[in-house]
Amino acid sequence: MGNADLRSLAALREVSFDDVAGSVVAVDAHNWLYRYLTTTVKWTNSGKYTTSDGEEVANLVGIVQGLPKFYEHDLRPVFVFDGGVTEMKDDEVAKRRAQREKAEERLEEAREAGDAIEAARMEARTQRLTSTIQETSRELLALLDVPVVEAPAEGEAQASYMARKGDADYVGSEDYDTLLFGAPYTLRQLTSKGNPELMDLDGTLEKHDITWEQLIDIAMLCGTDFNEGVSGVGPKTAVKAVKEHGDLWGVLEDRGEHIPNADRVREFFVDPPVTDDYDIDSDYSPDVAAAREYVTETWEVDANEVARGFERIEESVTQTGLDRWT
DNA sequence: CTTTTCGA
DNA sequence: TCGAAAAGG
Numbered sequence: 001m002g003n004a005d006l007r008s009l010a011a012l013r014e015v016s017f018d019d020v021a022g023s024v025v026a027v028d029a030h031n032w033l034y035r036y037l038t039t040t041v042k043w044t045n046s047g048k049y050t051t052s053d054g055e056e057v058a059n060l061v062g063i064v065q066g067l068p069k070f071y072e073h074d075l076r077p078v079f080v081f082d083g084g085v086t087e088m089k090d091d092e093v094a095k096r097r098a099q100r101e102k103a104e105e106r107l108e109e110a111r112e113a114g115d116a117i118e119a120a121r122m123e124a125r126t127q128r129l130t131s132t133i134q135e136t137s138r139e140l141l142a143l144l145d146v147p148v149v150e151a152p153a154e155g156e157a158q159a160s161y162m163a164r165k166g167d168a169d170y171v172g173s174e175d176y177d178t179l180l181f182g183a184p185y186t187l188r189q190l191t192s193k194g195n196p197e198l199m200d201l202d203g204t205l206e207k208h209d210i211t212w213e214q215l216i217d218i219a220m221l222c223g224t225d226f227n228e229g230v231s232g233v234g235p236k237t238a239v240k241a242v243k244e245h246g247d248l249w250g251v252l253e254d255r256g257e258h259i260p261n262a263d264r265v266r267e268f269f270v271d272p273p274v275t276d277d278y279d280i281d282s283d284y285s286p287d288v289a290a291a292r293e294y295v296t297e298t299w300e301v302d303a304n305e306v307a308r309g310f311e312r313i314e315e316s317v318t319q320t321g322l323d324r325w326t
Numbered sequence: 327c328t329t330t331t332c333g334a
Numbered sequence: 335t336c337g338a339a340a341a342g343g
Contacts, residue, residue, distance in 0.1 A: 004335080232341080234330050 011203030036062030
């Protein structure tokens with residue numbers, strides 16, 4: 001499982017919000033919401049944001065509390081949602097399902113063992129956004145005039161594509177595989193307290209004197225979400241081997257190894273399903289009253305919980321007005 | 327000694 | 335996500 005592996009290769013540096021002010025951020029919605037559901041909102045008050053119908057809508061609180069952070073730092077968010085099932089073929093889907101089931105098994109084991117930390121960690125990995133959460137999130141974002149983009153497949157891939165095209169200045173995500181999808185700049189830790197962390201694709205390539213395709217090959221050798229890596233190969237070995245043999249195929253041949261569906265996984269990173277069907281308005285006119293009604297009346301969230309968040313959103317509108325991101 | 331793997 | 339143990343050069 002190669003997320004930490006990619007991190008060790010990436011060119012990362014801390015930046016200040018001032019450094020990135022005035023830019024458009026293509027936020028991986030799944031990733032972002034997830035973070036709010038598992039950390040800020042849900043942990044502190046579990047079960048608190050469940051309606052009388054039993055629907056969990058902590059996501060609405062997360063959005064109201066999380067959006068001001070963007071506006072107060074003069075960032076324009078665009079939320080990119082995952083599409084249905086990825087167009088990757090059955091093998092990969094099956095594999096991912098297997099991985100998920102494995103995570104679920106471990107969750108059960110951890111619970112039985114009474115290991116609370118492990119259980120929480122596994123739950124974060126296992127839990128997926130329900131359709132209610134997806135729908136209500138889209139609805140609230142629409143009322144708040146936050147542009148929403150529907151990715152055909154992976155939100156990460158779509159966000160990275162938009163950044164490559166120049167329609168967004170940054171991808172906002174905690175995941176490192178935006179590098180593999182070719183995102184020039186990725187901002188991490190947008191939700192946490194401190195400064196954001198900037199991940200730079202060109203800087204990463206220069207640091208190791210490799211091409212983007214070689215970076216993908218290196219990642220695949222270590223293992224990605226879509227393929228098992230080669231046993232005994234970590235980041236150091238992978239970089240060395242790819243530089244020595246030119247590409248993934250050369251390395252696999254040299255070591256007598258095989259990665260199932262390697263060509264398809266590689267192609268998925270190089271040229272994933274994306275769409276040009278999106279519209280990022282430069283004006284910003286949220287209907288805060290309607291949004292407040294939606295959250296507190298339609299979904300019965302305690303008004304006190306979101307009062308401050310809506311206040312901050314209102315302030316961001318009156319202070320800045322229109323057309324600041326053009 | 328460096329890198330990867332594994333377990334909590 | 336981390337630190338200790340194993341692997342391997």
